[in-house]
Amino acid sequence: MSPNKIRLVRFLVILGVVLLWEFYARVFATSSLSAAPSQVLAELWPKVLGEPRVRAAIGVTLIELIVAFVMSVVFGMLIGVLIGMTDIGRRSFYPVVLLLYGIPQAILLPLFVLIFGLGPASKIAFGFSHGIFPVIVNTIAGMRNVNPLLLRGAAAMGATRFEQLRYVMFPHMVTAVFTGLRLAMTLTLLGVLLAELFVSQGGIGFFTLLYAETFNPASLIALILTLALLAIVLNELVRMVEARFSRWKE
Amino acid sequence: MEFPGRDPSQRVLALDDVSLDIRRGEFVCLLGPSGCGKSTLLNIIGGMLTQTSGSATVNGTPVTSPRPDDIAYVFQESTLFPWFTVLENFRLALKFRGVEDANWRDRAMQSLSAVGMEQFASHYPKQLSVGMKQRINLARGLCVGSEVLLLDEPFAALDEQTRMVLGEDLSILLARRGKTIVFVTHSLAEAVFLADRIVVMTARPGKVKASIEVPEPHPRSPDFMLTDAFQDIRKELYGLLRDEIRQTVAAMRVARDAQA
Ligand SMILES: Nc1ncnc2c1ncn2[C@@H]1O[C@H](COP(=O)(O)OP(=O)(O)OP(=O)(O)O)[C@@H](O)[C@H]1O
Ligand SMILES: [Mg+2]
Numbered sequence A: 001m002s003p004n005k006i007r008l009v010r011f012l013v014i015l016g017v018v019l020l021w022e023f024y025a026r027v028f029a030t031s032s033l034s035a036a037p038s039q040v041l042a043e044l045w046p047k048v049l050g051e052p053r054v055r056a057a058i059g060v061t062l063i064e065l066i067v068a069f070v071m072s073v074v075f076g077m078l079i080g081v082l083i084g085m086t087d088i089g090r091r092s093f094y095p096v097v098l099l100l101y102g103i104p105q106a107i108l109l110p111l112f113v114l115i116f117g118l119g120p121a122s123k124i125a126f127g128f129s130h131g132i133f134p135v136i137v138n139t140i141a142g143m144r145n146v147n148p149l150l151l152r153g154a155a156a157m158g159a160t161r162f163e164q165l166r167y168v169m170f171p172h173m174v175t176a177v178f179t180g181l182r183l184a185m186t187l188t189l190l191g192v193l194l195a196e197l198f199v200s201q202g203g204i205g206f207f208t209l210l211y212a213e214t215f216n217p218a219s220l221i222a223l224i225l226t227l228a229l230l231a232i233v234l235n236e237l238v239r240m241v242e243a244r245f246s247r248w249k250e
Numbered sequence B: 001m002e003f004p005g006r007d008p009s010q011r012v013l014a015l016d017d018v019s020l021d022i023r024r025g026e027f028v029c030l031l032g033p034s035g036c037g038k039s040t041l042l043n044i045i046g047g048m049l050t051q052t053s054g055s056a057t058v059n060g061t062p063v064t065s066p067r068p069d070d071i072a073y074v075f076q077e078s079t080l081f082p083w084f085t086v087l088e089n090f091r092l093a094l095k096f097r098g099v100e101d102a103n104w105r106d107r108a109m110q111s112l113s114a115v116g117m118e119q120f121a122s123h124y125p126k127q128l129s130v131g132m133k134q135r136i137n138l139a140r141g142l143c144v145g146s147e148v149l150l151l152d153e154p155f156a157a158l159d160e161q162t163r164m165v166l167g168e169d170l171s172i173l174l175a176r177r178g179k180t181i182v183f184v185t186h187s188l189a190e191a192v193f194l195a196d197r198i199v200v201m202t203a204r205p206g207k208v209k210a211s212i213e214v215p216e217p218h219p220r221s222p223d224f225m226l227t228d229a230f231q232d233i234r235k236e237l238y239g240l241l242r243d244e245i246r247q248t249v250a251a252m253r254v255a256r257d258a259q260a
Helices: A003-027 A037-048 A052-085 A087-092 A094-102 A105-116 A120-143 A148-156 A161-198 A204-213 A217-245 B038-046 B086-097 B104-114 B130-143 B160-177 B188-194 B222-226 B228-259
Strands: B027-031 B071-074 B148-152 B180-184 B197-201 B208-213
Touching (some): A052 A161, A052 A204, A052 A217, A094 A120, B188 B222, B208 B228, B222 B228
């Protein structure tokens, strides 16, 4: 199938779903519980995105997300390299990381709020607690299976330990690390949003709750769509950076 | 040289009482059955391994760690970094050695054109054939300008024809530079064609069994391979090696039966 045909099919399927939804919402659904796409679009601007408080809330959430993500990446890679570099680290600490990774963090959320308060700090901390693990795990995974011959070659050419890390280990790890980064982006967003929904004073969570409790589905869906769009854009950004680093693989 | 292994039963005596002097500017080929310790010897000379007893000296100083200023290495498989272009690989080699300067690019291009690869400078290793990559590895070994070049079966992964051509190129290249070379190979013809002296090693533990001079000036033309002198040396080498290879195979059988 040609790329154009693939795109056409994809577009038609999506269009079909939207039309079905429109039809369902207009004919069967209760207007206080669900809204048709056309209504959502009409609601998006100016009522939702035109409202300064909503815009500020999206801004706050975005900042929480970015701070949490950057912290996940920095600390995750640091810890990953430290653990993955030595045999001792891999054997004694890696299992601990995997164990922690396995705990569903949602049960710890009240604890986060208790420690970090009702403001952005608890959202950042919770997002961070989601994002850091995939970064650590994938960094460690990336440090395995590096071609020993390349390390030997580098050593024979006089590369220092640091140069071996910088020019052999790190490039080798790029693929795995970016897998971790994409996962971390998704999970950080999840963590931030969960914390927002749990308790929020002015973030997105506050407005989702407000719209839901006032039976305003069109605004609610409009807000959710905005968030989804945000997530897609952020993921694409990570992917673009990855492509920039992966040219040698083509 | 003895490798400790994970427990005493795995201990391997790889080299035993090897004494070898290599003159400045000499091209020496190491020949011997598989597993006799050729790579091990090369690694000791290059400072990649520390010997358990005895000493290795290059240019009057004992070798204890890699000495990129004096010694360059070319391995059996490409050690070009796949994530950098050919040119970037050269730059790194010079940088590791601490001689990256303003005209590194000219230097790299010169070495590349010496092996006829200059038009591939901005390719990634993945875009090159195995033979091309080995040419470039060779060029990189020459580019860093060290006096000693250690080559561990650099052409082993190549087909016969490519090997011959590369061998001729190498002979021409080296005739001009006066480098000291230690070259490990399994090919008798390659050894005779390239070397000033061929060191034949025994089955493990490796010792020096014989040392045979090839009195033919460099660069050598392919016609040299058709001469009687060439054939005579080749036959002599074959005679020396045959027993050692038999012994290696017999030892492997014994080991296998002991395991079964
Ligand atoms: N790192 C190591 N640890 C333990 N034993 C080793 C190690 N390296 C080599 N050996 C042993 O030392 C012996 C010599 O190995 P070496 O690689 O030097 O042989 P070689 O002559 O280069 O063989 P080939 O022609 O097959 O490349 C082998 O029996 C091998 O099992
Ligand atoms: Mg070997």
